[in-house]
Amino acid sequence: xxxxxxxxxxxxxxxxxxxxxxxxxxxxxxxxxxxxxxxxxxxxxxxxxxxxxxxxxxxxxxxxxxxxxxxxxxxxxxxxxxxxxxxxxxxxxxxxxxxxxxxxxxxxxxxxxxxxxxxxxxxxxxxxxxxxxxxxxxxxxxxxxxxxxxxxxxxxxxxxxxxxxxxxxxxxxxxxxxxxxxxxxxxxxxxxxxxxxxxxxxxxxxxxxxxxxxxxxxxxxxxxxxxxxxxxxxxxxxxxxxxxxxxxxxxxxxxxxxxxxxxxxxxxxxxxxxxxxxxxxxxxxxxxxxxxxxxxxxxxxxxxxxxxxxxxxxxxxxxxxxxxxxxxxxxxxxxxxxxxxxxxxxxxxxxxxxxxxxxxxxxxxxxxxxxxxxxxxxxxxxxxxxxxxxxxxxxxxxxxxxxxxxxxxxxxxxxxxxxxxxxxxxxxxxxxxxxxxxxxxxxxxxxxxxxxxxxxxxxxxxxxxxxxxxxxxxxxxxxxxxxxxxxxxxxxxxxxxxxxxxxxxxxxxxxxxxxxxxxxxxxxxxxxxxxxxxxxxxxxxxxxxxx
Amino acid sequence: xxxxxxxxxxxxxxxxxxxxxxxxxxxxxxxxxxxxxxxxxxxxxxxxxxxxxxxxxxxxxxxxxxxxxxxxxxxxxxxxxxxxxxxxxxxxxxxxxxxxxxxxxxxxxxxxxxxxxxxxxxxxxxxxxxxxxxxxxxxxxxxxxxxxxxxxxxxxxxx
Ligand code: SF4
Numbered sequence: 045x046x047x048x049x050x051x052x053x054x055x056x057x058x059x060x061x062x063x064x065x066x067x068x069x070x071x072x073x074x075x076x077x078x079x080x081x082x083x084x085x086x087x088x089x090x091x092x093x094x095x096x097x098x099x100x101x102x103x104x105x106x107x108x109x110x111x112x113x114x115x116x117x118x119x120x121x122x123x124x125x126x127x128x129x130x131x132x133x134x135x136x137x138x139x140x141x142x143x144x145x146x147x148x149x150x151x152x153x154x155x156x157x158x159x160x161x162x163x164x165x166x167x168x169x170x171x172x173x174x175x176x177x178x179x180x181x182x183x184x185x186x187x188x189x190x191x192x193x194x195x196x197x198x199x200x201x202x203x204x205x206x207x208x209x210x211x212x213x214x215x216x217x218x219x220x221x222x223x224x225x226x227x228x229x230x231x232x233x234x235x236x237x238x239x240x241x242x243x244x245x246x247x248x249x250x251x252x253x254x255x256x257x258x259x260x261x262x263x264x265x266x267x268x269x270x271x272x273x274x275x276x277x278x279x280x281x282x283x284x285x286x287x288x289x290x291x292x293x294x295x296x297x298x299x300x301x302x303x304x305x306x307x308x309x310x311x312x313x314x315x316x317x318x319x320x321x322x323x324x325x326x327x328x329x330x331x332x333x334x335x336x337x338x339x340x341x342x343x344x345x346x347x348x349x350x351x352x353x354x355x356x357x358x359x360x361x362x363x364x365x366x367x368x369x370x371x372x373x374x375x376x377x378x379x380x381x382x383x384x385x386x387x388x389x390x391x392x393x394x395x396x397x398x399x400x401x402x403x404x405x406x407x408x409x410x411x412x413x414x415x416x417x418x419x420x421x422x423x424x425x426x427x428x429x430x431x432x433x434x435x436x437x438x439x440x441x442x443x444x445x446x447x448x449x450x451x452x453x454x455x456x457x458x459x460x461x462x463x464x465x466x467x468x469x470x471x472x473x474x475x476x477x478x479x480x481x482x483x484x485x486x487x488x489x490x491x492x493x494x495x496x497x498x499x500x501x502x503x504x505x506x507x508x509x510x511x512x513x514x515x516x517x518x519x520x521x522x523x524x525x526x527x528x529x530x531x532x533x534x535x536x537x538x539x540x541x542x543x544x545x546x547x548x549x550x551x552x553x554x555x556x557x558x559x560x561x562x563x564x565x566x567x568x569x570x571x572x573x574x575x576x577x578x579x580x581x582x583x584x585x586x587x588x589x590x591x
Numbered sequence: 592x593x594x595x596x597x598x599x600x601x602x603x604x605x606x607x608x609x610x611x612x613x614x615x616x617x618x619x620x621x622x623x624x625x626x627x628x629x630x631x632x633x634x635x636x637x638x639x640x641x642x643x644x645x646x647x648x649x650x651x652x653x654x655x656x657x658x659x660x661x662x663x664x665x666x667x668x669x670x671x672x673x674x675x676x677x678x679x680x681x682x683x684x685x686x687x688x689x690x691x692x693x694x695x696x697x698x699x700x701x702x703x704x705x706x707x708x709x710x711x712x713x714x715x716x717x718x719x720x721x722x723x724x725x726x727x728x729x730x731x732x733x734x735x736x737x738x739x740x741x742x743x744x745x746x747x748x749x750x
Contacts, residue, residue, distance in 0.1 A: 051746060055732060062731045066702060074721075079700050082672060165672070195736045195746070201709035202681055202739070205674025271745075282678045283650065317686055322738040322745060329747040 064146035088159030098137045099162040104172035104190040105133035112402035114155040116395040129391040167197035173221040174416040180370035186216035188333035207285035208293035225537035248299030251503035255539040256296040259304035276315035340410040345375025348428045363446040381421040381443040386478040389471045390456040391419030459499030466499035468516025468523035480553040509533045513540045530577045597714040668697040684711035701725040711740040
């Protein structure tokens with residue numbers, strides 16, 4: 045993974061000093077609440093319903109064991125002994141004290157971490173496929189480019205006060221695990237006929253109040269132009285994005301209003317001024333970035349037959365099938381630790397678990413750990429021969445629920461239990477659904493289903509792109525839930541359609557059950573929920589749900 | 592005379608901002624709105640030293656060929672959260688080659704000085720009683736990743 049040099053280190057420590065001074069001036073009354081707001085947000089600090097919330101950056105979801113141990117110790121010292129993995133691969137603390145945040149940032153800096161631009165109207169932490177560098181279906185590792193983008197966007201002087209937040213995702217695999225179609229900018233790595241790397245540039249996708257699938261404005265951008273092209277897009281957006289209405293301020297609204305072609309023309313006009321300028325990437329810089337993401341010292345191992353491994357034990361077999369993925373190196377497997385224990389908020393992880401996971405990352409791999417936007421944790425490099433032993437340890441640790449990719453692998457925002465913007469609670473809904481569908485055989489029979497829950501329109505739980513989406517709404521002061529079907533993330537992304545009038549909290553598990561029964565009765569063999577929905581449409585689901 | 596920050600020093604300054612878009616000032620020494628300039632160029636030039644300011648929805652492109660005739664161009668920030676002016680600063684310097692005084696006016700704050708400077712601003716009518724203290728914010732960072740006005744090369748070309 046990327047390692048800081050003196051330059052990166054100095055910048056992060058100057059950031060800590062800057063924020064310490066700003067916090068001090070705020071506490072002395074020299075900075076107003078209004079002025080402090082963007083300053084603290086750009087350091088990840090929200091003032092929440094119950095306490096502040098600090099969002100710590102995990103650039104493109106990559107962590108090492110030392111960082112995990114530091115996070116564990118920070119949650120003990122400054123918080124309540126647990127952390128939360130967000131839907132953008134970041135780590136959140138729900139109970140820090142405002143005055144102590146500079147100290148937390150200082151401790152994070154010791155392990156090359158920070159909370160820079162994890163919130164606010166700026167370029168946010170760039171995200172990537174959590175299996176980057178190890179996925180069997182990878183075209184090219186996205187991480188070197190993510191790091192290049194991270195550095196360019198960090199403290200960018202021109203783009204710290206954009207109309208609205210700005211999210212960039214990069215995907216280097218054939219199957220999109222980074223949701224590139226629904227980001228402000230999505231970059232899909234492709235290869236041209238000659239085998240050269242290029243980026244398909246997608247702009248103006250997004251979730252929130254107005255979900256939109258992005259438009260491709262460049263089919264194949266050469267890597268050396270990556271930063272100048274991004275800078276041109278941002279410059280157009282910074283000047284033309286709406287600032288009169290916060291709900292219309294995202295780039296998706298601008299692209300839609302102008303039309304993708306006209307937007308592209310403006311970008312190219314701006315680009316002409318800087319293309320081939322100092323910001324053009326050099327081959328040396330691309331190689332330098334790539335040098336940090338070279339494959340670790342894999343052993344040459346025989347590829348083992350997964351079926352044979354599965355014979356060991358039925359529970360192990362289930363886990364193997366659902367929580368592990370194909371690795372590009374023979375004899376290795378990617379393992380997902382499910383932070384989806386029923387009764388615990390999806391994505392929550394305790395200090396003890398973090399420490400054990402750090403050890404496991406070292407013992408069963410090369411010390412690298414990933415966070416995912418499905419709010420799970422990944423050990424990317426596990427030898428197949430170690431899978432059984434690892435599984436036993438994960439069971440002990442309660443992170444072995446064999447539910448990855450199933451109905452019970454729920455994505456869920458913090459919702460009304462923590463978030464001051466919420467219309468409704470989301471965590472208890474996740475729990476109620478997990479309790480209703482405890483029968484794993486039934487869950488497996490349903491196959492691949494994504495169920496995503498957001499507590500309000502801001503859509504942090506990505507409900508629009510869940511095959512089943514649940515959105516908290518406010519109905520005359522009561523918490524209600526709107527259900528949508530047919531959303532999906534991948535390269536054929538689609539926005540879910542609303543089933544009908546919203547439901548009270550206690551009705552939700554019943555409705556989900558009816559939706560699933562409808563699916564089971566209509567599915568063709570081996571058909572996924574999404575495919576059935578696309579084939580039969582909304583009507584049968586609607587009839588059953590409101591019968 | 593009011594004080595401003597110019598070229599990293601606190602100095603007295605005699606320019607005044609004229610916000611009226613209908614009637615003209617009676618002497619020079621004013622920074623006037625773009626619309627007034629466009630409508631009364633000759634009359635304004637006859638008054639003596641005149642500068643112009645851009646509102647946040649007025650791109651420098653609207654100044655056309657006049658850009659390099661000004662000793663001073665100001666960019667008005669209606670709210671500190673409105674960051675369009677950062678792009679205008681870079682455009683004036685990088686695309687139009689403006690070398691005169693580039694001043695930030697309106698509602699911006701001390702904690703934006705470092706970024707404003709990087710975007711080409713060199714004078715700041717900062718609304719604060721603590722201008723001397725505010726100078727410290729120019730040193731928030733000693734270097735940067737990106738190329739901009741104060742550093743032509745990105746760090747990756749200097750590493
Ligand atoms: S979706 Fe709404 S309730 Fe949930 S975390 Fe985001 S802002 Fe808060």
